[in-house]
Amino acid sequence: MNVIFLLTGLLLAFVLAFLFSNNRKKIKYKRILIMLAIQIILVYFMMNTSIGLVVITKVGVFFEDLLKIADAGVQFVFGGLLNEGKFSFFLGVLLPLVFMSVLIGILNYIKVLPFIIKYIGLILSKITGMGKLESYFAVSTSVLGQPEVFLTIIKQIPHLTPKRLYTICTSAMSAISMAMVGSYMKMLEPKYVVTAVVLNIFSALIIANIINPYDLDDNEDIIQIEAKERLPFFQMVGESIMDGFKIAIIVGAMLLGFISLMELINVIFLGAFHISFQTIIGYIFAPVAFLMGVPWAEAVKAGGIMATKLITNEFVAMLKFGEISKHLSHRTIAIVSVYLVSFANFGTVGIVSGSIKSISEKQGDYISKVALKLLLGATLASVISGTIMGLVI
Numbered sequence: 001m002n003v004i005f006l007l008t009g010l011l012l013a014f015v016l017a018f019l020f021s022n023n024r025k026k027i028k029y030k031r032i033l034i035m036l037a038i039q040i041i042l043v044y045f046m047m048n049t050s051i052g053l054v055v056i057t058k059v060g061v062f063f064e065d066l067l068k069i070a071d072a073g074v075q076f077v078f079g080g081l082l083n084e085g086k087f088s089f090f091l092g093v094l095l096p097l098v099f100m101s102v103l104i105g106i107l108n109y110i111k112v113l114p115f116i117i118k119y120i121g122l123i124l125s126k127i128t129g130m131g132k133l134e135s136y137f138a139v140s141t142s143v144l145g146q147p148e149v150f151l152t153i154i155k156q157i158p159h160l161t162p163k164r165l166y167t168i169c170t171s172a173m174s175a176i177s178m179a180m181v182g183s184y185m186k187m188l189e190p191k192y193v194v195t196a197v198v199l200n201i202f203s204a205l206i207i208a209n210i211i212n213p214y215d216l217d218d219n220e221d222i223i224q225i226e227a228k229e230r231l232p233f234f235q236m237v238g239e240s241i242m243d244g245f246k247i248a249i250i251v252g253a254m255l256l257g258f259i260s261l262m263e264l265i266n267v268i269f270l271g272a273f274h275i276s277f278q279t280i281i282g283y284i285f286a287p288v289a290f291l292m293g294v295p296w297a298e299a300v301k302a303g304g305i306m307a308t309k310l311i312t313n314e315f316v317a318m319l320k321f322g323e324i325s326k327h328l329s330h331r332t333i334a335i336v337s338v339y340l341v342s343f344a345n346f347g348t349v350g351i352v353s354g355s356i357k358s359i360s361e362k363q364g365d366y367i368s369k370v371a372l373k374l375l376l377g378a379t380l381a382s383v384i385s386g387t388i389m390g391l392v393i
Contacts, residue, residue: 006293009388009390010384012288021212027213040391043199067096074091095248097245101243104178121140122136124138133153150355157363161214163214166211167205169352172343181194188341258316259319282302286303293386334390338386342378
């Protein structure tokens with residue numbers, strides 16, 4: 001049965017991507033099948049083998065330990081604000097981003113992350129047949145996140161063809177930054193977060209290969225990674241701290257606004273139609289959830305969470321998901337959890353287009369024009385990742 005839902009979920013994503021493809025004749029089916037095979041092997045290894053489970057558990061424990069370290073700083077500054085046994089989302093989930101940002105800054109400073117990103121990207125390009133720049137970007141965006149990742153190729157962005165620009169932006173929306181991983185693990189099972197990070201790299205490239213297929217000349221595929229001016233160590237630490245704090249404040253403000261707005265819409269719908277807005281969008285997305293492998297009895301609830309993530313952001317969806325997950329099956333939890341781990345939502349489209357526009361107005365205008373197709377591609381990438389997760393549950 002799992003194989004049947006694997007086929008229905010993938011078929012849904014492929015058909016929609018095919019309908020919006022820029023050039024159906026240039027789709028590289030062999031390349032897509034190779035990446036799908038790699039995803040299936042990886043997810044089976046991570047979830048169904050003793051070695052894979054040990055690795056994924058160790059990664060989860062590692063991030064949990066990092067969050068405990070981060071909590072020491074949070075407690076020193078804000079300890080005593082909460083009554084014992086109470087929980088604050090801002091203090092417990094968002095503020096640890098400050099420490100994670102510092103850690104990533106240090107790893108960048110000592111050249112560990114650039115080395116890993118570069119060579120994993122090169123290996124990925126050999127496996128997938130994609131350009132070196134696209135492969136590098138797919139890996140780096142899973143570490144650095146956006147908008148920071150665009151700065152690493154700032155000199156190349158103005159000269160990229162529209163097709164290559166679409167591919168890297170799809171990767172940027174489909175991945176998450178390592179700074180966010182710890183926060184997500186506070187709301188979802190760590191093993192699903194780690195699995196999603198790996199799957200999303202390939203899912204984004206698969207969808208880009210269907211919606212946006214193209215060939216590259218050797219001269220086009222030169223990587224020129226832009227290195228930032230090397231700052232004094234403690235200045236770098238200070239800037240990383242402020243970057244992390246800014247992210248926490250921005251995400252907190254967005255959550256405040258989006259959750260309040262969703263509640264207002266729900267109140268209006270309940271008063272006028274005696275049904276919540278989330279239930280309505282849940283019915284719309286229920287067939288998608290079902291084709292991905294979610295049991296039909298839970299498809300409306302799952303669909304509502306999936307739609308919430310698309311309309312608002314993944315944090316709002318994860319919070320809502322946490323409220324209902326106790327009443328859902330293990331299979332539904334696994335599929336929806338993996339689906340939620342990405343930046344595919346309307347707000348991120350604005351962040352990506354704004355980031356590109358700040359580098360090149362012409363390229364930013366192009367991304368604005370294809371914003372909906374970009375969001376479609378990133379969402380379908382999440383559908384593929386969630387579907388493949390359902391194969392091994």
